[in-house]
Amino acid sequence: AQTVTQSQPEMSVQEAETVTLSCTYDTSESNYYLFWYKQPPSRQMILVIRQEAYKQQNATENRFSVNFQKAAKSFSLKISDSQLGDTAMYFCAFMISLGANSKLTFGKGITLSVRP
């Protein structure tokens, strides 16, 4: 079974600063995807970034980038130039990419607050 661990329940960052959210996972699979989703108070789960395990290059999306360490089973999210709109709950999620059943396994999430 796959597990996803987000050990930091809350973090706070000053506007315009950089923050890193941690995530570790456990799996015996070799092919999988990793995701970060953002859930603001409006509840809508929004995809932030996606990483395929076979790719060595870390994914980036504008101010968001990941540090993917496959051997260590670590997948952290770095948010640069933090904005007030980044305030939300952030979930790390795992998906096996083989087979037709592509369920997401989520961590417990981390609440990020961006201070003005």
Next chain:
Amino acid sequence: ETGVTQSPTHLIKTRGQQVTLRCSSQSGHNTVSWYQQALGQGPQFIFQYYREEENGRGNFPPRFSGLQFPNYSSELNVNALELDDSALYLCASSLGGRGARRTDTQYFGPGTRLTVL
């Protein structure tokens, strides 16, 4: 491109009742997954439908059931509601299958907040 929509937004039921939640998938997607998110927790996988067939199920009892229609929209039905069923129910759609166009990335709807009294 139309995103994932869910209805209703909020619902209040009493213990023992039955409820149906609805989801319209994103245009071009053929797979719908349902998740239950308790307050302050990460979503838990309920089941997935691919081309109208159940395609995987999480650790939920049989009173949680679903359907997918030919237009790939979906319903989640919960019978004999219990207090612990109070949660946010999220629907996500994706393009599944075995073809090269398969992406598996799931896009979520806004959710239905169910309260069981």
